[in-house]
Amino acid sequence: MIDLYTWTTPNGRKVSIALEELGLPYKAHPIDISKDEQFAPAFLKISPNNRIPAIVDNDNGMSLFESGAILIYLADKTGKLMPKDGEGRYRTIEWLMWQMGGVGPMLGQVHHFVKYNKGKSAYAEERYSKEAQRLYGVLDRRLEGREFLAGDYSIADIATWPWISRFEWQEIDLAKFPNVKRWYETMMARPGVKRGFEVALT
Ligand SMILES: N[C@@H](CCC(=O)N[C@@H](CS)C(=O)NCC(=O)O)C(=O)O
Numbered sequence: 114m115i116d117l118y119t120w121t122t123p124n125g126r127k128v129s130i131a132l133e134e135l136g137l138p139y140k141a142h143p144i145d146i147s148k149d150e151q152f153a154p155a156f157l158k159i160s161p162n163n164r165i166p167a168i169v170d171n172d173n174g175m176s177l178f179e180s181g182a183i184l185i186y187l188a189d190k191t192g193k194l195m196p197k198d199g200e201g202r203y204r205t206i207e208w209l210m211w212q213m214g215g216v217g218p219m220l221g222q223v224h225h226f227v228k229y230n231k232g233k234s235a236y237a238e239e240r241y242s243k244e245a246q247r248l249y250g251v252l253d254r255r256l257e258g259r260e261f262l263a264g265d266y267s268i269a270d271i272a273t274w275p276w277i278s279r280f281e282w283q284e285i286d287l288a289k290f291p292n293v294k295r296w297y298e299t300m301m302a303r304p305g306v307k308r309g310f311e312v313a314l315t
Pocket of ligand 1: 164
């Protein structure tokens with residue numbers, strides 16, 4: 114059994130989607146970041162950066178924070194959603210890191226400036242919207258002639274999808290990125306993705 118500490122955000126949903134896709138038993142505990150629960154001393158012990166998501170794997174007592182590290186751990190634990198070795202493993206990690214270093218932080222800034230604080234900084238809105246357009250272009254080109262980001266369906270897709278699911282907040286017209294649209298819809302139709310997206314926090 115895995116304890117997942119999470120909230121209804123793209124980074125949190127990456128892990129609940131992976132757990133659902135892998136069929137691993139878990140319990141999701143809410144950390145309400147709008148009430149600063151991420152700063153509680155008990156949570157700091159498992160997530161020293163004060164951010165969700167984090168997990169505790171009760172099979173071995175190990176705790177982990179940072180969604181990318183958690184996804185690699187879960188893939189290695191089960192031998193699924195990432196090749197064990199060879200080029201396929203590094204392609205998966207490559208696109209996972211692209212999400213962690215680019216898609217997440219940049220689209221997060223779009224949410225901050227364009228969705229929640231519109232009109233406060235024209236410079237930031239333009240800068241991050243332009244970067245969002247660029248990243249959607251990269252994703253669209255990568256998905257040209259490919260069903261998934263890095264070979265078979267993998268943790269790279271699972272990491273990226275929850276951010277793309279907020280395309281409306283980012284004022285992105287998915288019709289301009291047909292490969293992204295097709296990939297987005299393919300993933301949305303997966304029962305595990307649906308369950309992980311709507312995970313009940315009790
Ligand atoms: N790189 C981290 C980012 C985690 C992150 O930014 N989590 C947000 C929610 S999506 C959070 O906990 N925010 C709380 C805060 O800003 O204080 C990861 O991927 O796990």
